[in-house]
Every structure is written in structure tokens, then in C-alpha cells.
Amino acid sequence: MKDYLLIGQGIAGTLLSWHLLQAQKDILVIDEARPDTASRIAAGIINPVSGRRFETAWEYDRIYPFAKDTYAAMAALLHTDTFVERDIFTVFPSAQMQAAFHAKTNTSPYIQPVVENRYAHYLQQEHGAAIVKGATVLLQNLLPAYRRYLAQLGCLQEAVFDFAALELHDNHVSYKGLAAKRIIFCEGPAIARNPFFNFIPFLPNKGEALHIKIPGFFTESILKKSIMLVPQAPEHFWLGSTFAWDFPDTAPTAAKRAELENGLQQLLSVPYTVTGHKAAIRPSTTDRRPVAGLHPQYPQLGVWNGLGTKGCSLAPLMAWHFSQLLENDIPLPPEIEIKRFFNRWKA
Ligand SMILES: Cc1cc2nc3c(=O)[nH]c(=O)nc-3n(C[C@H](O)[C@H](O)[C@H](O)COP(=O)(O)OP(=O)(O)OC[C@H]3O[C@@H](n4cnc5c(N)ncnc54)[C@H](O)[C@@H]3O)c2cc1C
Known part of the structure; x- marks a missing residue:
């Protein structure tokens, strides 16, 4: 048995x-x-903070080290990379978000200000940006x-x-x-x-994500504004994600693609092409x-x-x-x- x-x-x-x-x-x-x-x-993002006030995620101080050790043990056994610690380069969409971030900088170990003008050629960042210390699980x-x-x-x-x-x-x-x-x-x-x-x-909810190519753009960091860009390979990014609680089926939709591209255009200053589009259901209680x-x-x-x-x-x-x-x-x-x-x- x-x-x-x-x-x-x-x-x-x-x-x-x-x-x-x-x-x-x-x-x-x-x-x-x-x-x-x-x-x-999924892109496998692990983000220590959430919401407009950059609150630390539930039980994060226990969850993160345990996750890191577990994925490392799996990587050793499976002979494949499973986990990458990454900066989440967080571009503020408004002056209020910038202020909320500055109120947190001294109390959260996971966030820090950006001092230099990083990605100036590629990203629109009129309200500035911050670094959040995150990671991705390489689910693929x-x-x-x-x-x-x-x-x-x-x-x-x-x-x-x-x-x-x-x-x-x-x-x-x-x-x-x-x-x-x-x-x-x-x-x-x-x-x-x-x-x-x-x-x-x-309360299952449907999420959609695009795969895009940004010619000439190379980074190991996640880029965040209203959307997240997660590097997959040089010039190639996962772009996500959307939420829908009322959906007739699990197929990717033109409306959510437009929503994602709109978010991308608020962030990116250079041309891109869409190379893929996927959808799936998140199991949420x-x-x-x-x-x-x-x-x-x-x-x-x-x-x-x-x-x-x-x-x-x-x-x-x-x-x-x-x-x-x-x-x-x-x-x-x-x-x-x-x-x-x-x-x-x-x-
Ligand atoms: C667009 C999108 C982006 C996301 N991004 C992130 C992210 O960046 N970071 C993060 O942490 N989470 C992310 N999530 C959420 C994350 O993907 C989910 O929390 C997680 O994948 C749920 O895992 P699960 O194993 O419970 O369910 P699932 O991934 O749905 O797996 C269930 C498995 O059960 C199998 N199964 C079901 N019924 C049967 C059956 N009768 N017989 C045989 N097999 C069956 C299915 O085939 C499947 O393999 C994202 C989700 C979406 C949709």
C-alpha cells in the first residue's frame, strides 16, 4: 500500500x-x-512587499528563508537552476507612491532608494524609482x-x-x-x-500574461510599475499580469492584452514586440x-x-x-x- x-x-x-x-x-x-x-x-515572482504602502507580506520573514533553502535543495538534486534573487526596480506611478515609499525606507529591510538614474533610456520614471529585494522561482x-x-x-x-x-x-x-x-x-x-x-x-481568478521582446534591453532585474516585466532571456521578458473574476472561459483575450500593453506603454520608452500570450486560473480562497x-x-x-x-x-x-x-x-x-x-x- x-x-x-x-x-x-x-x-x-x-x-x-x-x-x-x-x-x-x-x-x-x-x-x-x-x-x-x-x-x-506564472513568472514565479517573490515580492516581499505589497500594496500602496509597501507593507511586508504575511509571514515573510519565515516564508522567504525557508523557500530559498528548499528551492536550493531542489536545484542541487535536480541539477537545474530553480531560484534567482532579483532586484524589483519599482517605478513610482505617482508622487503619492513616492511619498509612501520614503515613509517606509527606514523601517523595511526589503526596500531601498535608487540613487543613480538607472534605465533612463528605456523607462519613463518621472516620479522616481526604488529597489525592492525580491526573487523569482524558475518554474519553467x-x-x-x-x-x-x-x-x-x-x-x-x-x-x-x-x-x-x-x-x-x-x-x-x-x-x-x-x-x-x-x-x-x-x-x-x-x-x-x-x-x-x-x-x-x-474565488478563482483568471490571469493573463504576455511574452515580449525589447530589442537591445538587457537586465537581470524585475521592472515594475502598474505591470511587472520579468527577464526570461536577453531582450525577452514576461509581462503580467491581469485579474478577472468573471470570465466565460480560460482563453487569452484581446481586452487583457490591450490592458497589459497599455500598462507597458506607461513604463517603456522604446519599441517592443509581443511574442506570446497566455492565460490561466489562480486558485484563491x-x-x-x-x-x-x-x-x-x-x-x-x-x-x-x-x-x-x-x-x-x-x-x-x-x-x-x-x-x-x-x-x-x-x-x-x-x-x-x-x-x-x-x-x-x-x-
Ligand atoms: C498570469 C499569472 C501570473 C502569476 N504570477 C505569479 C508569480 O509571479 N508568483 C507567484 O508566486 N504566483 C504567481 N501566480 C499564482 C501561481 O501561479 C499560483 O499560486 C500557483 O500556480 C497555484 O498552484 P497550484 O499547484 O495550486 O495549482 P495549478 O498550477 O493549477 O496546478 C494544479 C495541477 O493539478 C492538475 N490537475 C487538476 N485536476 C486534475 C485531475 N483531475 N487529474 C490530473 N491532474 C489534475 C493540473 O493539471 C495542474 O498541473 C500567477 C498566476 C497567474 C495565472
Whole structure:
């Protein structure tokens, strides 16, 4: 009997399976090979501050060092780069933002003023700019390399998980001839079709991103104004992202492309070309915190989801907490506990 079946190899399933393998557990990850998932189109940005007041992100002082160490350990095992610390060159869109930043410079270790006139030829920065100390997770390296690693271990099944074939027993589950002590759903926005966890309130939102080329422009920094530009290769950038809560399908739209290009034109002073356009759904809960834990009636079923806009920073530490609950019965941080939604569950 396996210890765990995990459904989904986005950033959630990747990090949880990593911690379970580190704990020597016998696992199988079932994932359909879809290119248009949030984890596969995201830029992997880790940003320590958010909002107009540059507030430090939730639990960042614990989350960031843990994430950095975890991605470094994965890089060493997978023989691929997974993580790059980067300056986020933040261009102020207004004098108010500039003032808010200056009010924070002495209290936040993550932000610092820009003294020299950097990128003057390329960027419009009439209200000045600041440096925020961030990072990117190289998802385009990490996810396929980790998938190959799972396959080499015999821990990957590339397939669509079929709920009709799942059988619940007293202390385990079975699925198409496989038995496991537990099954953990890490299925991102597909949780909407999960009959066991559909009581968790989700506010899925669609995000779109462009890939662009800026001839002659080379930088290792992320560039931010109303949009983010993330370097992918010399002259090539990821440009994102948009938000939509009401959407008929998951296809890229002309309207959001126009919104992104409009934001870009507020920042860039030089020509560019669009080379790609992608869209995917972010799995966000209504209280914007991840959700982890076991089903109220069937403890052989678990869920790990709700990473919203911050999968890359949250997943390493929060998946580790979940592995500690699963293996050592150590309670989860209350903010991510599924129990906060049990009042919505009907047997
Ligand atoms: C445009 C955009 C930009 C973003 N930028 C960033 C960023 O810069 N930084 C950041 O931290 N976050 C970013 N995010 C958010 C981040 O992508 C998400 O938080 C994260 O990817 C969610 O990961 P997940 O594993 O929960 O879900 P997903 O990425 O959706 O993965 C779920 C996996 O489960 C599989 N699956 C689902 N159902 C089944 C089934 N029945 N059978 C088999 N497999 C199944 C899917 O195929 C998929 O592989 C961005 C999101 C978008 C859309």
C-alpha cells in the first residue's frame, strides 16, 4: 500500500510531494499534462512587499528563508537552476507612491532608494524609482525537472484523475487497482469539480500574461510599475499580469492584452514586440490564505490549495507544515487550516 496519492503537480503538489519524499514516504503523483495551468504560466515572482504602502507580506520573514533553502535543495538534486534573487526596480506611478515609499525606507529591510538614474533610456520614471529585494522561482526549469525526477522514481502517473474510480475504505483509499493510506488533492482551480472539498469557498481568478521582446534591453532585474516585466532571456521578458473574476472561459483575450500593453506603454520608452500570450486560473480562497487539512468526515482525504497570487513564496513552508500534520500530527498554522471552513460543510 502506498502512503499517499497526490492529485496535481503544480507548485502545490510539487512542494508537498517533495517534503513527503524527503520523509521517505511512498507516494504517487497523478497529474494531467496541461500547459495552461497557473504554475506553468506564472513568472514565479517573490515580492516581499505589497500594496500602496509597501507593507511586508504575511509571514515573510519565515516564508522567504525557508523557500530559498528548499528551492536550493531542489536545484542541487535536480541539477537545474530553480531560484534567482532579483532586484524589483519599482517605478513610482505617482508622487503619492513616492511619498509612501520614503515613509517606509527606514523601517523595511526589503526596500531601498535608487540613487543613480538607472534605465533612463528605456523607462519613463518621472516620479522616481526604488529597489525592492525580491526573487523569482524558475518554474519553467523546476516543474519539468521535478516531473522527470518523479517519473524516474516511478512516482508519476500522467493521467486525468477520475473521481468515479475512487473508493473509500475505513483506513485507506483505492483507485484503479492502487491502494493508499491517504489521497491529497492539490488540483488548483479544478477543486471546483471535487465532490469532497467543494464546501471551501474559492474565488478563482483568471490571469493573463504576455511574452515580449525589447530589442537591445538587457537586465537581470524585475521592472515594475502598474505591470511587472520579468527577464526570461536577453531582450525577452514576461509581462503580467491581469485579474478577472468573471470570465466565460480560460482563453487569452484581446481586452487583457490591450490592458497589459497599455500598462507597458506607461513604463517603456522604446519599441517592443509581443511574442506570446497566455492565460490561466489562480486558485484563491475568499480569505486569500492557502488551505490545507483533512476532510471532516473522511480523514483519508486531504486538500492542499488556495495559493492565490503567491504560490512560489507560500508553497515551500506551508506544504512543509502540512507534511508535519500528515506525518507527525503537528497542528497547522490556524490561518491555513481547513477547519476554518468546517461550518460550511454539510454531511
Ligand atoms: C498570469 C499569472 C501570473 C502569476 N504570477 C505569479 C508569480 O509571479 N508568483 C507567484 O508566486 N504566483 C504567481 N501566480 C499564482 C501561481 O501561479 C499560483 O499560486 C500557483 O500556480 C497555484 O498552484 P497550484 O499547484 O495550486 O495549482 P495549478 O498550477 O493549477 O496546478 C494544479 C495541477 O493539478 C492538475 N490537475 C487538476 N485536476 C486534475 C485531475 N483531475 N487529474 C490530473 N491532474 C489534475 C493540473 O493539471 C495542474 O498541473 C500567477 C498566476 C497567474 C495565472
